[in-house]
Amino acid sequence: MTRRDDHGSRGVTLLELVIAVFVLSIGTIAALRSADQAGRALGGEAARVMALQVALNRAEEYRLLGARxxxxxxRSVTFGPYQWQLEITEAVTRAGFTEATILTRAPEQPGARLVVIAQTEVVQ
Structure with a gap:
């Protein structure tokens, strides 16, 4: 009987190990970049929601108090950790109401824009 020496069953070669490490490192880098991008996208979401809330609050004040x-x-409101600046432009509609465009901004943060139709003067 002759003993057969099978070279293919000795284990993993150095070249296979290098290729496996390379493929795993590419996958890890892709996963980390994806997580970083998601964190950046979600990081601005809280400020965007706060900006919209400030605009909604001012729109409700327009409805309750009247435009006048x-x-x-x-024109400056503190909400959360930010100081929001409000820019409001008004136009009179054909029906006699006031259309107010409310723009909220804070330094280095996303803003919000909202349009509200309100009475010019509220009769109480």
Missing amino acids: QAKTLP
């Missing part, structure tokens, strides 16, 4: 009184409200 709401115009006298401060």
Whole structure:
């Protein structure tokens, strides 16, 4: 009987190990970049929601007080950790209401834009 020496069953070669490490490192880098991108996208979401909430609050003040009184409200609002600046432009509609475009911004943060139709003056 002759003993057969099978060279293919000795284990993993150095070249196979290098290729496996290379493929795993590419996969790890892709996963880390994806997680980083998701973190950046979600990181600005809280500020975007706060900006929209500030705009919604001002829109509700326009509806409750009327455009004439709401115009006298401060144009700077602290909400969360940010100081929001409000830019409001008004136009009178054909029906006699006021259309107010509310833009909220904070330094280095995303903003929000909202349009509201309100009475010019609220009769109480």
